[in-house]
Amino acid sequence: MTAARLRGRALERILDSLSDRDRAILVDVGRNRVLSGAQLSRLHFVTIAPTARDRIRRKVLARLVTLGVLAILDRRVGGARSGSDGLVFAPGIAGQRVLPLLAAESAVKLPTRARRPWTPGERFLKHSLDVSELGVQLREQEQTGAVTLARWAVEATAAYPNGFGGLMKPDASLLLQAGNIEDSWVIELDRATESLPTLRHKLLAYVDFANAGQVGPDGTIPRVLVVVSHEKPLVIENRLKAIQELVSGLPDPADRLIHAVRFEQAVPHLVNVLDG
Incomplete structure (x- = not known):
């Protein structure tokens, strides 16, 4: 069904047919733009017995795809052997129409413009x-109770004014809480595809933002976490070292503002800094 035809009663019928879990799945896919079958399993099906988990997940996601709430992208992750774990899901046309209605319920910032899903x-x-x-x-x-993820936004929904008429455009931004302590962060995901001068220019913008006394979406100056990811460990090691050297050459307060870690260290680092 086209976006133009998905209005009024047709949209209401789809919305009414969605269970609480269906809605939560759509919100998570909408908030992240894309999620794999394996990631959705960890978020929404982990409490189901292992013997039935994959079957139930496939049934639930297939129904949402049939409704147009989700769409399966043409490209999978992990190769053919990954099975349904490797399928990549994005909001379908119906899902994109429903998302604005769920945004108010879920109190998260979600995209509101419907367009045909495409495979990047x-x-x-x-x-x-x-x-x-x-x-x-x-x-x-x-879910372990260690922290509260009070806010999570990616791509366009993570952008915020830079105070100079433009936008800061991190890959993600978040607010992490533990008790009465909270940390605001932006994330730059680095897969060693950008030149170091390009990355330097990007990180210098965060330094200028801080020195100008501007504040981010949480009313404070967010810390910057550069997360280095790649399939080859040697590339990660070399890239991380180069980024750390780059940061050390930036003006104050870069040494306190910007952190660089390997991908597997990122979430433990966020939690440890909050605990500290």
Whole structure:
């Protein structure tokens, strides 16, 4: 069904047919733009017995795809052997129409413009799924009771005014809480595809933002976490060292503002800084 035809009663019927879990799945996919089958399983099906988990997940997600609430992208992750775990889901046309209605219920910032789902290139998709994975890991930390993920936004919904008529455009931004302590962060996901001068220019913008006394979406100057990800460990090691050297050469307060870590260290680092 086209976006133009999905209005009024047709939209109401779809919304009424969604269970609480269906709605939560759509909100998570909408908030992250893309999620894999494996990531959705960890977020919404982990309490189901392992013997039935995959079957129930496939049935639930297939129904949402049939309704147009979700769409399966043409590109999968992990190859053919990954099965349904490797399928990548995005909001379908119906899902995009429903999302604005759910945004008010879920108190999260969600995209509101409906467009036909499209499959990005492999490089961009890997980047997006890495960012989504950080959000999934933070949600898992939240489920343990260690922290509260009070806010999580990616791509366009993570942007905020830079105070000079433009926008800061991190890959993600978040607010993490523990008791009465909270930390505001932005994330730059680095897969060693940008030149170091380009990355320097991007990080210098955060330094200028801080020195100008501007505040981010949480009413404070957010810290910056550069997360280095790649399939090759040697690339990660070399890239991380280069970024750390780059940060050390930036003006104050770069040494306190900007942190750089390997991908697997990112969420533990966020939690440890909050605890500290």
